Amino acid sequence: MAVCGALVRSGRLSRPISGRNSAFIGSRFAVVKRLASALSYVPETAPSDFGETTKMNLFQSINSAMDVALANDPTAVIFGEDVAFGGVFRCTIGLADKYGKDRVFNTPLCEQGIAGFGIGMAVMGATAIAEIQFADYIFPAFDQIVNEAAKYRYRSGNLFDCGRLTMRAPCGAVGHGALYHSQSPEAFFAHVPGIKVVIPRGPIQAKGLLLACIKDDNPCIFLEPKILYRAAVEHVPVGDFSLPLSSAEVVVEGKDVTMVAWGTQVQVLREVCNMAQEKLGVSCELIDLRTIMPWDSETVIKSVNKTGRLLVAHEAPLTGGFAAEVASTVQSECFLHLEAPVERVCGYDTPFPHIFEPFYMPDKWRCFEAVKKLINY
């Protein structure tokens, strides 16, 4: 109570306690601590053939990926707003000192410029790693990405391309980000032929997939779930390694329900897997899509043909979200195997709210309800 009183007096009536989806609502008389679902990150183990590992959180693993990229490729540069001192999320810490100000540098505050500049560098064959400070601010660059980067190779008959471009941006809910620090824009970019869209679920995945994007000869958008920057910690290989793009991964094997997600939502569904097993005796197969576009439909189709039930979940709003694409493909390819309609658990069709975040999110309870619906259909 005393703690609550202090919080009330300081005017901080609501703030997240542990991860996202928890609200601390103080009042003069009572503390109401609602824990819709707290994020708990389950660390994974890297394949042993990737060599020596060390403990890293997500921003450190991304830092490590870029360190490797700049060490191995003399043309590689990193640029964006505030990257020189280390970046607002510390993803570029130490890199300007190590590689020089001509290779890790700040740009003016202009996302369309960052994207366009990066495209131009890539057209000349240099490896350009552009940072957009928040995925919410990527939209001024949308024309450059959609009309230029994505079409550069196609429209020039493969005379020119900007495949050496990778754009990174923090995405996703963080507990208090509200409208402009929480968005997941992957669906917009999935609709653009010519670019790749990749979202990691943790530090090992992030380093391997980011290195894959940087090496890939197509312009890539790499979205980093910001809530995992500190919360996700694993033993990450220190050297150079990459993970395959356009390859979904079965994270948990099961036989009754297929669940598909990406980024932070994979962690949420891990918990749902456990809940389903404990409370319903249902065995769930969890798939991390990893690459949103071009996506690995084969793995998902194979799984749904086995289970007959599909749940897709994402933070982005329901309508036109990428779950719609997955669902549509699955109903087309697995129609006769389906035991129930595909369930989508997504953000509501609203801008991303502030105080209502815990109720907006596709949390484990909403996902669990969807599993029950699938089972009981």
Added chain:
Amino acid sequence: MGGKAASMAVARGSAAIFQGLRHVCNKNSPKFPSLACTGFPSGHQRCQYASTQGLDLEEERPQFPGSTKAEFTLNMDFHLPEGAPGIPVYRVMDGEGRILKSSEDPQLSKDTVLEMYRKMVMLSTMDGILYNAQRQGRISFYMTNYGEEGTHIGSAAALDPRDMAFGQYREAGVFLWRGYTLDDFMNQCFSNDLDYNKGRAFPVNFGSKEHNFATYSSPLATQMPHAAGAAYALKRAGTGLCVVCYFGDGAASEGDAHAAFNFAATLDCPVIFFCRNNGYAISTPTTEQYRGDGIASRGSGYGMATIRVDGNDTFAVYNVTKAAREMCVTENRPVLIEAMTYRIGDHSTSDDSSAYRTRDEVNHYRGNSPITRLQRYLINQGWWDTEQEADYREKAKQQVMEAFRVGEVRKKPPLSDLLTDVYDTMEPHLAKQTQHMLDHIQQNKEQYPTTDIFTEEK
């Protein structure tokens, strides 16, 4: 000055720092009465006492990180741009093709100037034939370059052919100068099997790796930040080359133009931003495009070296481009060139400019065209005459017509090229869609008669 006076001065100086200025001297110093100091800066006064003490003269200036060059003023003077004169237009020749100041004569050889002139005539000839071809329905679209040939040839001739070029859509003369052939132009306009773009873009979307000119795209000004990035990459690679970026007066209003200027200046990119200010963006005259003094007036706002030039004076364009290039590659800085010219033709074959401007206006500028002016120079030099003119025009027409005939009858690319080059390699979903498309057309062949003109699938 004793210790006490000195410490008082420092104390006042310290207090002064908090007011955004630094001033360390006493008023009416007893030691140097003839060098009285006002104590606080006023207008452009300098502290004479300070100068005798070897103190930094900048102490009277405002100290804000955002502006390091400004001084204080006590006069509230709004800067009214309408009061300022326009940036002057550099020229070398008068309207009769006479060099006005011998020091500005680029002293190009007869062969070079003749080649420049012939290329301009060839461009104009090709424009005429392809414009008519569109009217006859033989190509879908075309954009002429009438009136702007001087900006193309003058600038292209001053650059290294390896300098990477980015453009908008009205720089065919630069392509021509660099060696893009009539066949190349025709193949692109006909979207045939030799089109570098593999039939994906409509006419005038030229591009050439061999000639270092990035393929055009329709959205305006998008190439401008590309040019800044490309220049940065060239600088890092130590090539000693620069980038040239062409754009129009209308495109300069786009956000990408602002982004490009700012990035190029802050990141020290060796890029020439070459603005073709031809007076119109389709029907929108420059009076409705901007309120300031053209595009040149914006350059200094970004910290860029800037010059305005008579775009119809091929030698002037040559000179400024050459000088700009030198600045770029030796100092690693961007340069803005605003070439004033006039769009004699319509915006494109989809435009009829008589809807928004008079014939008189167009004819006035037709008389001042770059081709006319350079021709007059050549005739004055005794290097050209009406007979050579007629001969060359006929020859040019024959060459264009021949390339046209050949390009028109060539087959189109294979249908499968609809789905290739989306990524660097064929993706599974696209392979599936390709098969679906080809199967559908095969099964409904009679509904798609035009497939005969496409190259057979392998």
